[in-house]
Amino acid sequence: MGELTFFLGLQVQQKEDGIFISQDKYLAKILKKFNYSDVKSMIGSLMYLIASRPDIMFTVCACARFQVTPKTSHLLAVKRIFRYLKCKPTLGLWYSRDSPLELVAYTDSDYAGATQDRKSTTRGCQFLGNKLISWQCKKQTVVATSTTEAEYVVAASCCGQVLWIQN
Template sequence: MLPPPGFGSKGEVCRLTKSLYGFKQASRQWFAKLSSTIVDQGFVQSKADYSVFTRVKGGSMIIILVYVDDIFIASNDVDAVNVFKQFLDSKFKLKDLGTLKYFLGLEVARTANGISLCQRKYTLELLSDAGMLACKPANIPMDQSARFRNSVGDAVLDASLYRRLIGRLLYLTLTRPDICYSVHKLSQFMSSPRVPHLQAAYKILKYLKKTPSQGLFLSARSELQLKSYCDADWAACPDTRRSITGFCVFLGDSLISWKSKKQQVVSRSSAESEYRSMATVTSEVV
């Protein structure tokens, strides 16, 4: 930035009092401004996810999810939401897109029975970019007996192709827990992918070809009771001999959390790996 003509002398600089678009600190300053404005209205910022804000007044509850300049508001009080949107519009220029139907690649369909979440458009775009729209569908995302190693098979000629594909599949696991385990296994070989790893990734695409619109259903009539299940695959990794933890958490009949992750230490017995898996899901429930 240059000072105006005739202003200042040699050695003087201009100090910015307002962050400008394009500066590396602009996004941080924007979120600081937005979050402080929301907190001033009685909202509490979540400690687990700093993009989530909640406010409870009597029987009225408002939940806000912020992604850069996209804001998603959920509430059981329509009047309170309208008042809050008018307040935000007075502070910032807003464009109200109405009832949520599409948000960051997630398609939302609401009925009297509940809410359906899927990524059908994202899945079809993924298949189209990979040239797999006309492929033969597969019944399963990965063979149960599949064991992958770091050094088995020829190296992939274009490693960026594999990394880009796995990255897009990781985002798809937001609504597809059925491919979470398969994508997790293949994401371990991002640094040096091999041909068997790429072939396994293509098989996941063939499985998605059969069920592109599959997703999650959050029931409106299920009980508000937490249920969790966990399991462990002892010494599943042939290179590190570490086990894999898998768990899922239900709120009533609705699946709300799941994970498939390699344990950080080597378990000396299957019982030890199961206990570590149980500890992980307990932390998630808490």
């Protein structure tokens, strides 16, 4: 069959010292497709694009929160994301072959960071060696009354099974 070069819209370039994953062709397609009028489809397309573009993940997820009833300000924010992507179309993820196989995770939470409902936002990423393998950004479902409670909610949601075993 040969080397994997294209899979589910992801372009894969295998080199001697690592693997580069990008979505250049998909980005060109959505830039051409949208005439900046259909905000919901634009956000959906951007959500798929974040598979290889963590640089836009936070802003796309922030726009997705308002996808049901978008306003003019949300359309302007999405247009800014598209303008940025047009200027930086070839960015992607690089996975080096000589990275150690050690799993490391980072997480953080802000206290009442969402201005509309005072809910905290949780962010995190996981690395296998120096390779990014997963990332997330999520608004918490409860309103924390302190910074400590916001951090506890994160720990409970990420590691709930481990916390229950230790108690």
